[in-house]
Amino acid sequence: MSITDAIRRLQARVGARPDGVVGPATVAAIEAALNGKAPSLAMRASDIEQLIDDVIKREGGYVNHPHDRGGETNWGITVAVARANGYDGPMRNLPLATARAIYRKLYWTAPGFDRIGALYPRVGAELFDTGINMGQRVAAQFLQRALNAFLGETVAVDGRIGPRTETAVGEFKRLRGREGEAVLVAALDCLQGVRYIELVEGRPLNRSFVYGWFAHRIGQA
Template identity: 55%
Template sequence: MSDDHDSSVATIDQLVDALIDREGDYVANPADRGGATRFGITEAVARVHGYGGTMAALPRGEAAAIYRRLYWLRPGYDAIATRAPLIAAEMFDTGANMGPAVATTFLQRSLTALNRNGRDYPDLVPDGRSGPRTLAALDAFLALRGATGEIVLLRALDALQGERYLRLAERRPANEAFLYGWLANRIGKK
C-alpha cells in the first residue's frame, strides 16, 4: 500500500477480483511447488474444496468462492476489515499467497513490536490465529496511532512479506524465477 492510496475502501468482491487478475489464468510452471494453478488456486486447494475438473477449466466463480471462504472468512479478516480495511486487504492478499497463518503471524509480530514494550497493550503470541487478543491489540494500536498507524502497520507487514520472499529465493534457487514478480506485484500493491 502506498502513501497515495485511494481513501475508498475495497469490498471483498473487489479484493477477490483484483487478486484473481494479478494471479492470472492457468499456469503449470515446473519450478512451482504448488503445481498447476488457475487464478492462483492450486490443484490441491481446488480438490479439497470440491472441484473435480481439470485445473485449466476451473471457473472464475469457483476460484472467487474459495478465496472468500478460505482466505477471508476462515481466518477472520472480515473482523479485521471492520477495524482497519487496509490492513484486512493486505492480510487477504498475503494470506492468499503465503497462507493465512503466515499473514496473521506477520500482523501479530508487527503489533507486538509496535506496542512499546507492552506499555500500549500486551505482547501477542504469534500463533497465526486472529482471535480476540489479536483484535484487541489491533484496536488498541489503532486507538493510539490512528490512520497514520494503519499506514505504518502496512509498511511493517510489507517488510516482513518482502523479507520472506527474499529468504524463499535464497533457500531454494528455483524460487528466484518468481522473486521479481512477487516483489513487483505483492509488495505495496493492494
C-alpha cells in the same frame, strides 16, 4: 469467546479503549457510532469483491510452472486447494465463480481477516493478499509480530486471528488512528519482503518468481 472478549471486540470496532469494561467512554463511543458521528474505516461488502477481482487480475488464468511446488493453478487457486474445496475437474476448466467463492471463504472469512478489515481496511487487504501468496497462518503471524513490536509482547505469534489479536489491532488504532494504518501496512510489507528473500536463499529455483513477487505483491494494499 468470553463476555469480556466480546466487549473488547466491540470496543475495538467503535474506537474505544478495549479494556473489557463497559464504562461511560465505551457507551459514548457506541452512541457516536450509532449516530454516524464516529469516523468509519470499515470495509463494505463490495470491497472484498474488488480485492478478489484484483487478485484474479494479477494471478491470471491457467499456469503449470515447472518450478512451482504447488503444481497447476488457475485464477491463482492451486490444484490442492481446489480439490480440498470440492472441485475435482480439470484445473484448466476451474470456473471463475468457484475460484471467487474459495477466495472469499478460505482467505477472507475463515482466517478472520474480515474482522481486521472492519478495523483497518488496508490491513485486512494486505492480510488477504499475503495469505493467498504465503498462507493465511504466515500472514497472521506477520500481523502479530508487528503488533508486538509496536505495543509490546501483546499477543502470541500463533498465526490465528482471535480476540486478543483483534483487540490489539483496536488498541493500536486507538493510539495511532488513521495514520497508524499506513504504518502497520508498511511493517507487514517489510516482513513479507524479507520472507521472499529467505525463500530464494533457501531454494534458488524460487528466483523464477521473486521479481514478480516484489513487483506485484509488495505495496498493493
